[in-house]
Amino acid sequence: MFLFRRSAVSRKARIRDGTRVTLRQVRGTDVAALRAFVQSLSAESRYLRFHGIVTDLSEAQWKYLVSADGLDHVAVVAWIGRRIVGVGRYIRLEHAHDTAEVSFVVADSLQRRGLGSLLRDELVALALRSGIRSFRAEVMAANQGMRRLLRASSMNVVKDMGDTIEVSLDQADSRPEPLVA
Template identity: 35%
Template sequence: MLEHTRYPTAFIDVWRLRDGTRLTLRPVLPQDAALLGNMVTRLSPTSRSNRFHGSIQGLPEVALNSMSCIDYARTMAFVITCEDEDRGEQVIADARYIVDARAADSAEFAVMVADRWQRRGLGRRAMQALTIAAQQAGLRWLHGDVRARNVPMLSLMRRCSFSCTPDQEDEDLVHAETSLGGLPWAGPVASRRQGLWRWLPWRSMVPSDVQAASGSFHVER
């Protein structure tokens, strides 16, 4: 069982878009599992492919519970929400990191923004919060993989001061990484092929064809 730290309320942020829409950024809560599931289901096939590197329609309940029940220490996750008149609170963006198993000073991150909310600054806002949380946690590096065809995401990474380097073995992948402590990047410790699937203890419950197609979570703008 995870040893949870206190819910980090200091990260809660509320603001309005130019059209007056009120948005809230906050650390994820256990009760967000269903909201995360709804968001994944509503993603376009392209966005789901960019995020999960495979053709899936949604995530099983155990996976969503793993994403929403975190310890706020080894794993940190933020959601951005809005209020829908018909459906109530909705998750429209998710950003998270998990500390590398063999390097306590670095973490792998992932970002996802619902299709209709992309290009409205949510990805950058989420990444800024994630970077601050990582710095406060004493991490020195953040790293993640972006699909080479995801030009908007690569642009976001560069705006957030991440360096982007093509994978030498897989031309479809670009490694995004940044130093949080002024030290040079030492390279990801974990296997590139594992990626963020290792976050999820339910991996064995996912069909093998999806696992093979996925390989890792991929950052979405």
């Protein structure tokens, strides 16, 4: 059964152009790297991720973003060397425990090379292990990248309400081993 599959702390993977990345769950010590990553994003990517004009976050917000508990709040970070190049995150909804709000952001120079898909597959594996059966995302109508990311074969769109998409997670047993925190 999936719950008893072997888990890994981190994993090396290659994106489509052969670039190697390391994937692991976020840690409390990642604030500086995360801040550098967010600040390196184009204004457009920051806007699409945070749904507004964001130049910096408060200390409390940075702390929150790295204080994922690995169960109700999970963030998988992709690294090249000491640089974060992508983050996939979900936060379980308080009023619907089998559903989580999901978000992704990938460094501009690496977009459309499969990193978002790698992060998505890691999140799906972790979510299913924690009893989460669907992801919900706030997605701007024009955000084709995020829309495509959520229309993967491992997910079925159950609701598309324009700016909110909900997808159910496929139970098929062909996912990566979950990355432990």
